[in-house]
Amino acid sequence: MDSDLKIEAPARLRDVVLERLRAAIVSGRFASGERLVERNLCDLLGVSRSVVREVIRILEAEGLVEEGTRGPMVARLDWAQARQIYDIRLMLEAHAARECAGRADDTVRADLRAALGQIGGDGALEATARFYEVIFKAAGHDIAWEIVSRLNGRISRLRALTLAASDRKVSGLSRMTRIAEAVVAGDGPGAEAAVRAHLTEAAQIARKILEA
Amino acid sequence: MDSDLKIEAPARLRDVVLERLRAAIVSGRFASGERLVERNLCDLLGVSRSVVREVIRILEAEGLVEEGTRGPMVARLDWAQARQIYDIRLMLEAHAARECAGRADDTVRADLRAALGQIGGDGALEATARFYEVIFKAAGHDIAWEIVSRLNGRISRLRALTLAASDRKVSGLSRMTRIAEAVVAGDGPGAEAAVRAHLTEAAQIARKILEA
DNA sequence: TCGCTGAGTTTGGTATACCATAAGACGGAA
DNA sequence: TTCCGTCTTATGGTATACCAAACTCAGCGA
Incomplete structure (x- = not known):
């Protein structure tokens, strides 16, 4: 494997948070339909809202998060x-x-x-x-x-x-x-x-x- | 049509910018492979970086934008x-x-x-x-x-x-x-x-x- | 002339501040 | 008791500030 030589790009906070949040949703840590309050996620993850918001956009595109009336929530799956x-x-x-x-x-x-x-x-x-x-x-x-x-x-x-x-x-x-x-x-x-x-x-x- | 009664949700800046930027890329306003420098887009669109960045994440998910070595760029299409x-x-x-x-x-x-x-x-x-x-x-x-x-x-x-x-x-x-x-x-x-x-x-x- | 170096600038990453709005709580009047 | 209005607060939208890494390029020395 030549991957030994590969320089790993410094993990961006965004990627880490994305992975974490995705895992949390997939694993059922957040219930279906549960609101994802940005500031709560910031506290939970220890990062700023900028990061959380960008990650939410990505998860929205993945269909794991959808826009509720008042903000993002975990997508319902039927x-x-x-x-x-x-x-x-x-x-x-x-x-x-x-x-x-x-x-x-x-x-x-x-x-x-x-x-x-x-x-x-x-x-x-x-x-x-x-x-x-x-x-x-x-x-x-x-x-x-x-x-x-x-x-x-x-x-x-x-x-x-x-x-x-x-x-x-x-x-x-x-x-x-x-x-x-x-x-x-x-x-x-x-x-x-x-x-x-x-x-x-x-x-x-x-x-x-x-x-x- | 009963849609006459519908209250149109206040257009979010994000949505407007998304539409604009998508149109700009689709119409060829930005060349393939051209770097999308965030601050330039902010000036061009007259909005803050927060908005631009979130929009870029969405366009990335659409495959219109991809990450270059140093930042986002217009995706190449072959x-x-x-x-x-x-x-x-x-x-x-x-x-x-x-x-x-x-x-x-x-x-x-x-x-x-x-x-x-x-x-x-x-x-x-x-x-x-x-x-x-x-x-x-x-x-x-x-x-x-x-x-x-x-x-x-x-x-x-x-x-x-x-x-x-x-x-x-x-x-x-x-x-x-x-x-x-x-x-x-x-x-x-x-x-x-x-x-x-x-x-x-x-x-x-x-x-x-x-x-x- | 070539190459190295270091200051300055660009740029993306991250955090924080401010604002408007809508939901919820609370209290007074009918 | 119930309804209505108001005040508080929670929340998302937006803008700005700060930082670190990397690129540029002038300047200097071999």
Whole structure:
């Protein structure tokens, strides 16, 4: 890895706050519909309002925060929205997986296996994201990846609501392994089908949670 | 229209600036890759940095602005990106048109005709947006509409590059009329095909422009 | 002539101050 | 008791101030 030499850019306060706040919302630390009072967030995070406000704009664009009558609040998430998000992800990911399978070279295959291997470990969430990133980037679908990343913020909120997270993780891993196998084998239609199966299952679980 | 009674929310400076700056970028007032120096924008727009900075965050999320090494700059737009955007729009719009055709009621049909009727007039751009909004909303694809709206900012930049805008407008109108006709007739596959034809043509034009 | 250095300037990052408005509390009059 | 008006306060919108890093460029020495 040549990343050892990379100079890490000094972390901007904005990025840190963005990450924190996003995590807080995704993890359910703030309830759906709860108002995000700027000055409270400033106290909570120990930063000034400038930072908080800029971060709120970004989270608004991600759909995690929406404007209430009096100010920003945590976006509400219902099944109607989640269903749409899964539909969109399905289209974009299926397309990317198919194209990726058609053009994956050895580097891509190796990256895919590496990401898959880390999913069982600690940073499961990051590894999963990395897995998809490899697929999208290899397919030349940068913009689609950008979109899916943003949508993932909202989807991730669903995961936090799941109680039995462990068994789903296993299931998800096996599904993703099937995706990877199809991609590595250059089997476009198979990869697409695997993506479809994975997302359909995930959507079913989300539906059960949100309709309850 | 009962909208006569509606109290218009006091326009926030942020919204005005957002619109202005977006228009400036889309129209080519700022060159691709040009640095957006905050203090310059403040002078230009006559507002404070707080506002400018928040607006820049929003435009960043729209992909119209990207972070340079030293600060924000107007995003570069090449054919590789535009092609991806057209691909994504194709998927989302085709899907929406198909579903809209399957469930359009009289209200939707009327709205669609109204929007179509206004496209020839002054606010062609707004009317076009309204046309698609009707289709997406009627199909129950709010989130997809949100995504397409954002992507449209980038696509709109292409239009500004076109010299012969008039003949394309006519062509676009006839294509959109075909979409509307298929939707009104409840012809899902036909609507999808019309969308496909329209976007394919638009993509071809964009390609010619960007590869030159 | 080339290169180094240091002052000055630009620029983005961050914090704070001020203002207008709307919600909420409180009290008086019918 | 209820309704209305007023006062207080919370809150978001906007502007300004300050700082540190980095870029520029003149000046100086080898």
